[in-house]
Amino acid sequence: MQHYWIGDFFIDLSRNQITHHNTSQTLAPKALAVLTYLAEQQGKVVSQDELLDNVWAGTVVSPNTLQRSIAQLRKALGDDGKTQVLIKTHAKKGYSLECEVCTEKVAEEPTTQVLPVDAASVDAAPVDAASVDAAPVDTAPVDTASMADGHEPVLKTAKVPVKLGAMIITLCAMFMAGFHYFSSSKPVHISVSEIRALTATDYKESGGIYSPDGQFIVFSRYSDALCINHIWAKNIETQEEFQLTKNLRVYGAHSFSSDGNKLTFITQDQCDKPITQKMCYQLVSLDFTQALSAPQSPTVLMECKNSEIRKPMWLNNNDIALLQKRSDAWKLIRYSVSQGESTPLYHLPDGSINDFDVSNDGKKIALTGFHSDGHYYIEMLTPKGEVLSSHRIEYPNSVAPHRLIYPNFSPMADQLIFSTGRRLFTVTQQGKVAEISLPLDQPIGVPVVHPQGQKMLAIKGHxxxxxxxxxxxxxxxxxxxxxxxxxxxxxxxxxxxxxxxxxxxxxxxxxxxxxxxxxxxxxxxxxxxxxxxxxxxxxxxxxxxxxxxxxxxxxxxxxxxxxxxxxxxxxxxxxxxxxxxxxxxxxxxxxxxxxxxxxxxxxxxxxxxxxxxxxxxxxxxxxxxxxxxxRSADGQVVYMDKMHRFWRLASLEAQHLDALQAQGSRKRFVINNGALYGINEALQLWSYQLDTGEFTIIGAAPSxxxxxxxxxxxxxxxxxxxxxxxxxxxxxxxx
Known part of the structure; x- marks a missing residue:
C-alpha cells in the first residue's frame, strides 16, 4: 500500500511523508518501511529480527539502526517514547502498532508546510562554519568545534531572547550614532536610518544574500533542531515568499550568477559507500526564474566523494569558484559550467586558504589564508587566479591575534567588512584592520552588502x-x-x-x-x-x-x-x-x-x-x-576520525578499536580511570575498558x-x- 491512515496521520509512501493537520514531515524511506510493516501487522508484537529481516533484507545492520528508525517515527507521530500511545515497546520481544490502520479513507493531497526530516536520519554534515550564519559565504565566526565534529556549524550568539521590536530599537539606537568605514584616504561616515526584519518566523533562517537586481533575498530555512533545509526567496517589496528547492536536503550557502538567472550551492548527503568520509558533496545549480514558479530539483554539476568542497561563488565569466579540501589543506578551484570540468585556480604552497569573496562585478577575488611562514594574509586575485596584491594582516589590540577573518566586499573600493560577533571591522587590501561600529547587543554574522551599496543583510539570533x-x-x-x-x-x-x-x-x-x-x-x-x-x-x-x-x-x-x-x-x-x-x-x-x-x-x-x-x-x-x-592517565591516546572510527595511537601505527565499530558519533567521548565513555547514534551511553576490552551499554542519553x-x-x-x-x-x- 502506498497510502494509508494511522489514526489522524496520513502516510504517503510515494512522497516519504507523514501528514497531520495539514503539516507534513519527510522521513527516511527505511523508517517509513518499518512503520508500514508494523501497520500490516497492526496490534501484533513484531520482533526486532523480523523487522530487520524484512525491512533491511540482504543487508547487515545493527539493532541500533532499527531503534533509530523507531525514534524517528515516534517523533513524527508525536509519540514521545514514554507514553507510547502509538508504537509500543515490548521488553525483549519487539514492537507493536497500537492504533487503527485504515486504507479506505480517501484523502486529497493536503496543502502542507514541509518540515525538515529528523536529524537522526542524516549524519549532520560538516557544513562549513558559516553556511548558516554568514552569507554568501560558507564560513563565518562560529563554533569551530562544530566544524571539527563534522556537523552543522552553529553561530553561538548571546542567547537572551529579545522581542523583535526591542531588538530593532536597540540596533537602531546603536547604528543611528553612525559608524565609519576607514578607507586608505579618509574615513567615510555611514549611519543606519532603518532596520527591518525580513524573516521573522518560528523557523531558523540563515545565509541571506541579495539577487543581483536587489529585488529578492535568498536564504535557507530549517527547523530549530534539524540540519536539513529548503532554500527560499523573498520579494523585498511585496514580502511574497517562494520555496525554491523541491526536496529537503543539506543545502549550503548560495551564490547568484551575474545575470541573476541561476543559483549555485553545495548539497551534502551520506555516502552510499563511505571510504574516507561519511558525507559526499555535490556542486549544484538551480534555475532561479523557474523556481519562482514552482520548486525545482537542482542540477548536479560535480560530485566529490573523497574530498570536501564549500562556498561556490559565480565569477563574471560564468565559471564558479569554490574551495576544495585535499590533504587537510583548502585550495581554490574553478568549475567551468560550459566544459563540465574543474581546474586549479589558486593555492598556497605549504599553507591553506581560509576564506574568499568575489566582488559584485565578478572581476576581483579577495582571499584570506595562512602562508608557509605561518602568518595570516589577505590577497587580491583576478578571476584567472593572478595575484594582484598580497599583504600580511595586521591585527589591532582589539582583535585577538589568532582570530580568523571572513571578509565580504563593502561599498568602499579598498575595504572589506567582517564581524567578530558583536563588533564590525574593515580590513583593507593592504591588511589594515579598523573597527567601524559600536558593540551590538547580540552577535551577527558577516554583513552582506546590497549590489547598489545602500543596504546590508545580517543574521541575528540566539x-x-x-x-x-x-x-x-x-x-x-x-x-x-x-x-x-x-x-x-x-x-x-x-x-x-x-x-x-x-x-x-x-x-x-x-x-x-x-x-x-x-x-x-x-x-x-x-x-x-x-x-x-x-x-x-x-x-x-x-x-x-x-x-x-x-x-x-x-x-x-x-x-x-x-x-x-x-x-x-x-x-x-x-x-x-x-x-x-x-x-x-x-x-x-x-x-x-x-x-x-x-x-x-x-x-x-x-x-x-x-x-x-x-x-x-x-x-x-x-x-x-x-x-x-x-589521553588516559597512563598516556594512551585515543582519537576518532571523520568516519567516527576509534583509533589508539601506537609507536608504529594507529590501532583500530574493532570493538567500538559503529559506536562513534559527533557527540564526542571522554577517558576516565582507564575507561572510554561515548554516545552512539542510537543515543546510548556506553563504556569501554582500554585494558580488558570490555564493552558495556550503560543507558540512554537525553534525546x-x-x-x-x-x-x-x-x-x-x-x-x-x-x-x-x-x-x-x-x-x-x-x-
Whole structure:
C-alpha cells in the first residue's frame, strides 16, 4: 500500500511523508518501511529480527539502526517514547502498532508546510562554519568545534531572547550614532536610518544574500533542531515568499550568477559507500526564474566523494569558484559550467586558504589564508587566479591575534567588512584592520552588502543550551525500564539559563564543576558547587573558548581562549602560554608533566599534537585533523576520525578499536580511570575498558544531547540543546 491512515496521520509512501493537520514531515524511506510493516501487522508484537529481516533484507545492520528508525517515527507521530500511545515497546520481544490502520479513507493531497526530516536520519554534515550564519559565504565566526565534529556549524550568539521590536530599537539606537568605514584616504561616515526584519518566523533562517537586481533575498530555512533545509526567496517589496528547492536536503550557502538567472550551492548527503568520509558533496545549480514558479530539483554539476568542497561563488565569466579540501589543506578551484570540468585556480604552497569573496562585478577575488611562514594574509586575485596584491594582516589590540577573518566586499573600493560577533571591522587590501561600529547587543554574522551599496543583510539570533548531570546508577537503571522513559529522572539541569552553557567538567579533588557560560554576555569560565555558581574568568568581548581542563589535583584550569592557552587559578589570576601556532581544540591536560593534548593549526593545516607547556614545544602526533581525542592517565591516546572510527595511537601505527565499530558519533567521548565513555547514534551511553576490552551499554542519553563532556566515578556531564533561533534582518544605510 502506498497510502494509508494511522489514526489522524496520513502516510504517503510515494512522497516519504507523514501528514497531520495539514503539516507534513519527510522521513527516511527505511523508517517509513518499518512503520508500514508494523501497520500490516497492526496490534501484533513484531520482533526486532523480523523487522530487520524484512525491512533491511540482504543487508547487515545493527539493532541500533532499527531503534533509530523507531525514534524517528515516534517523533513524527508525536509519540514521545514514554507514553507510547502509538508504537509500543515490548521488553525483549519487539514492537507493536497500537492504533487503527485504515486504507479506505480517501484523502486529497493536503496543502502542507514541509518540515525538515529528523536529524537522526542524516549524519549532520560538516557544513562549513558559516553556511548558516554568514552569507554568501560558507564560513563565518562560529563554533569551530562544530566544524571539527563534522556537523552543522552553529553561530553561538548571546542567547537572551529579545522581542523583535526591542531588538530593532536597540540596533537602531546603536547604528543611528553612525559608524565609519576607514578607507586608505579618509574615513567615510555611514549611519543606519532603518532596520527591518525580513524573516521573522518560528523557523531558523540563515545565509541571506541579495539577487543581483536587489529585488529578492535568498536564504535557507530549517527547523530549530534539524540540519536539513529548503532554500527560499523573498520579494523585498511585496514580502511574497517562494520555496525554491523541491526536496529537503543539506543545502549550503548560495551564490547568484551575474545575470541573476541561476543559483549555485553545495548539497551534502551520506555516502552510499563511505571510504574516507561519511558525507559526499555535490556542486549544484538551480534555475532561479523557474523556481519562482514552482520548486525545482537542482542540477548536479560535480560530485566529490573523497574530498570536501564549500562556498561556490559565480565569477563574471560564468565559471564558479569554490574551495576544495585535499590533504587537510583548502585550495581554490574553478568549475567551468560550459566544459563540465574543474581546474586549479589558486593555492598556497605549504599553507591553506581560509576564506574568499568575489566582488559584485565578478572581476576581483579577495582571499584570506595562512602562508608557509605561518602568518595570516589577505590577497587580491583576478578571476584567472593572478595575484594582484598580497599583504600580511595586521591585527589591532582589539582583535585577538589568532582570530580568523571572513571578509565580504563593502561599498568602499579598498575595504572589506567582517564581524567578530558583536563588533564590525574593515580590513583593507593592504591588511589594515579598523573597527567601524559600536558593540551590538547580540552577535551577527558577516554583513552582506546590497549590489547598489545602500543596504546590508545580517543574521541575528540566539542559541540556548544547558549542562545536565546524571548519576550513572540512575542512567543504568533506564536499561530495564521503558525505552528512554526514565530520562527525566536520570538527568538534572545544572543551572538553568536561556544562554549557551556547555563544556562542563568535574574537579578531581572537590565538588566543583567548571563550565562555559554566556550569561554575562560573552563566553566565560564559571564554577559551581551544585548550589551556587560564580564567574571565574573575565575574557575580552567576542572571545572564543575551545576547551577547558582541570589540573590533576584541582586548584586551576587550563582554558583554550582565542586559540591560546591560559591557566586560571581559583583566585581568578592566570598565566598565558604563547605558542607559535593557534590552538584549535584543547582535549586533555596533565598538570604534573604540564603537557596537553590538542589540535593545532600549522600554516592553516590542523594536526593532533602533544604540547609541552614548560618548554612551549610541540610534538605532532598525527598529521591530520580528528573529530575528537583524549589521553588516559597512563598516556594512551585515543582519537576518532571523520568516519567516527576509534583509533589508539601506537609507536608504529594507529590501532583500530574493532570493538567500538559503529559506536562513534559527533557527540564526542571522554577517558576516565582507564575507561572510554561515548554516545552512539542510537543515543546510548556506553563504556569501554582500554585494558580488558570490555564493552558495556550503560543507558540512554537525553534525546536532545549535544555532547558528552565528562564522567567521574559516579556521575556524567552532558550538553543539551534547547533552542536555536536565527533570522535575516536588513540595515538601510544613510549618511
Amino acid at each position: 542559541y540556548d543550551s544547558d549542562v545536565v548531570i546524571g548519576a550513572l546508577d540512575d542512567v543504568a537503571n533506564m536499561v530495564t525500564q521503558t525505552e528512554q522513559g526514565a530520562q527525566a529522572d536520570a538527568y538534572t539541569v545544572l543551572h538553568r539559563s536561556n544562554v549557551a552553557e556547555d563544556s562542563a567538567t568535574f574537579s578531581p579533588d572537590s565538588q566543583l564543576i567548571a563550565y562555559i557560560s554566556e550569561r554575562s554576555g560573552d563566553p566565560q569560565v564559571w564554577l559551581t558547587d551544585g548550589n551556587k555558581t560564580r564567574q571565574l574568568s573575565s575574557f575580552a568581548m567576542d572571545s572564543e573558548v575551545f576547551g577547558l581542563k582541570w589540573a590533576n589535583h584541582g586548584g586551576s584550569l587550563l582554558v583554550n581562549v582565542n586559540r591560546s592557552l591560559t591557566r586560571i587559578r581559583l583566585d581568578a589570576q592566570g598565566d598565558t602560554y604563547t605558542f607559535d601556532y593557534p590552538i584549535e581544540r584543547l582535549f586533555q591536560w596533565d598538570s604534573v608533566s604540564n603537557t596537553a593534548l590538542a589540535q593545532i593549526s600549522i600554516n592553516g593545516i590542523v594536526k593532533l599534537a602533544l604540547l609541552n607547556l614548560d618548554q612551549l614545544s610541540v610534538h605532532v602526533l598525527l598529521d591530520s585533523q580528528v573529530v575528537w581525542a583524549d 536532545n544531547v549535544d555532547y558528552l563532556t565528562d564522567v567521574n566515578a559516579t556521575h556524567v556531564l552532558m550538553d543539551i540543546k534547547l533552542s536555536s533561533k536565527k533570522e535575516v534582518v536588513e540595515l538601510i544605510l544613510g549618511g
